[in-house]
Amino acid sequence: MTLIPDPTYPQPLPLMPEASEPAPYPVHVLPTLLQDAARAIAHHVQAPEAIAGQCVIGVAAYLAQTRVNxxxxNRLDGMPCSLFLLTLANSGDRKSECRRLAFRVIDDAEREARSAYRQQCKEIEDGAAHLKGKARDEYLAEHPLPSDPRTQYSDATFEPIAGDFIRGMPAACWDTDEGGQLFGGASLKADTRASTLGGLVKAFDSGTFERTRSRGNVEGSGVAYHRRLSVHLLAQAVTVAEALDDPLLQGQGFLPRFLFADAPSLAGTRLLTPDRMHSSAFNDPRLHRFWDRCRAIMATDAAIDTETGEVTPPTLQPTPAAEEVWREHYNATEAEQSTLGDLAGVRPFAGRAGELARRLAAVLACFEQCPEITDSIMQSACAIVRYSVGEWARYTEGERLSPDLKQAAALIAWLVEKDWQSFDARQLQREGPQSVRRSAKARDRLLAVLVEHRYLLTSNGKQFQLNPAATTATPATTPATPSPGTCDTFATTCDKSEPADTLSQPVATLSQPSNPVNTGLVAGVANVATTSREKEQAALFEGEI
Structure with missing residues (x-):
């Protein structure tokens, strides 16, 4: 049945654009072992294939970065095949479990190596414990402590990782299912983020780490060449939203170096059947084949100079057919970056597509134990990179919207669901969603947006009525352009301690656009939440309405 708009009430102006549907993660293009492993993990964990696919690629990159370039x-010695990967997923979407199954062999080997290292250090320290002076020094010179075999970092910052590389560590993976620790942690705070970003970009491009410290801190200074660092991050969108919208992270080229996926949630569909309850990932032959390949690659020699710690592996060359596949991928992506092209809005990301495809192709070939990059492997790599660029385009398109528009859309949905036909601002703060209870300023800002977009009607900025037309409108269409100005007057009016009363004017009067209170209260909605502090506050309320 088609609903006919009631002309008595003003029609609401759309708050949000229609969200573009995420493209399916192209797990089917991965080589067979990786494809099967990703599908097995997604099946047993009941998680999106995007999370599982990114995790198995992260494993392959970890193994490949010390074995191939x-x-x-225009470079005979090639470039590192290290990869940066970022996957967004909601809390409860089982990021940790996907990562645990994918990285099982690597985690086990790391744990065993570090346990043996601690035991060796203890034996040497015990041997020196009863010695003193010159005898102790001679003993320690004859029995030097072994190098720390650590290759994985989760809860870390860039500075200690760079220090470990300068002290001799050949390769590592910054790997965490709490990606907000990197984007929201000390590494990217205002006073250090420029140098941190520069260091990470240099590490990605050439494997070089450099630090210059004062003379009193000589141990922290130095340069390390030909190192390898991969980054594998799983994160909740709300924890990294501000960082991903930071022009510096995009303009300096840090974010464009990431293979990106924004995984759709499966919440509400992960029902258990008797068969599923009794199935086990550890009995799945697909995962055993994947883990066996990981062990086989780890058993091969890494191309690491034991004296310098430098990683100097051979470069995997593409076949002529693979080069043609890559050339077509590069040209197609380049053409779409023109002013009217589909990728014009994400040029920094699309501009990296060619390089990322060559890196990923080398990773996939190494995992497949191929002596060269074939055309089918290059096709797989190009398809994953195209998906990543598309995801960046979809994500950045949504992030251009004001956080208040997103919050307002969620609030009006709540008001309609709860059938709040009329209320006052203080009542909303007492009985409304948790987010508007915490902050009067945030409450007033959202009310201003909803009045401006005609979802709420008011005559005095204190009492509000739900526009009956709002119950049949959808906020997810082309957004309207609000008026310029400021919402401060709205916040001031609503904070006054005046008793609530019923709406005294008829709805027809309240709904007139010429109402001076209605107009003055909402002037300037376009400028709300534009300061970093306001964005941070809006992010705190994300997902709670």
Missing amino acids: APAL
Whole structure:
């Protein structure tokens, strides 16, 4: 049945654009072992294939970065095949479990190596414990402590990782299912983020780490060449939203170096059947084949100079057919970056598509134990990179919206669901969603947005009535352009301690656009939440309405 708009009430102006549907993660293009492993993990964990797919690629990158280089144009020695990966998923979408199954072999080997290291250190320290002076020094010189075999970092910052590389560590993976620790942690705070971003970009490009410290801190200074660092991050969108919208992270080229996926949630569909309850990932032959391949690669020699710690692997070369596949991928992506092209809005990300495809192709070839990059492997790599660029385009398109528009859309949905036909601002703060209870300023800002967009009607900025037309409108269409100005007057009016009363004017009067209170209260909605502090506050309320 088609609903006919009631002309008595003003029609609401749309708050949000229609969200573009995420493209399915192209797990089917991965080589067979990786494809099967990703599908097995997604099945047993009941998680999106995007999370599982990114995790198995992260494993392959960890294994490949010390064994092969990626082919680079105009460079005979190639370039690192290390990868940066970022996957967004909601809390409860089982990021940790996907990562645990994918990285099982690597985690086990790391745990065993570090346990043996601690035991060796203890034996040496015990041997020196009863010695003193010169005898102790001679003993320690004859029995030097072994190098720390650590290769994985989760709860860390860039500075200690760079220090470990300068002290001799050949390769590592910054790998965490709490990606907000990197984007929201000390590494990217205002006073250090520029140098941190520069260091991470240099590490990605050439494997170089450099630090210059004062003379009193000589141990912290130095340069390390030919190192390898991969980054594998799983994060909740709310914990990284501000960082991903930071022009510096995009303009300096840090974010464009990431293979990206914004995984759709499966919450509400993960029902258990008797068969599923009794199935086990550890009995799945697909995962055993994947883990066996991981062990086989780990058993091969890494191309690491034991004296310098430098990683100097051979470069995997593409076949002529693979080069043609890559050239077509590069040209197609380049053409779409024109002013009217589909990728014009994400040029920093699309501009990296060619390099990322060559790196990923080398990673996939290494995992497949191929001596060269074939056309089918290059096709797989290009498809994953195209998906990543598309995800960046979809994500950045949504992030251009004001956080208040998103919050307002959620609030009006709550008011309609709860059938709040009329209320006052103080009542909303007492009985409304938790987010508007915490802050009068945030409450008033959202009310201003809803009045401006005609979802709420008011005559005095204190009492509000739900526009009956709002119950049949959808906020997810082309957004309207609000008026310029400021919402401070709205916040001031609503905070006054005046008793609530019923709406005294008829709805027809309240709904007139010329109502001076209605107009003055909502002037300037376009400028709300534009300061970093306001964005941070809006992010705190994300998902709670």
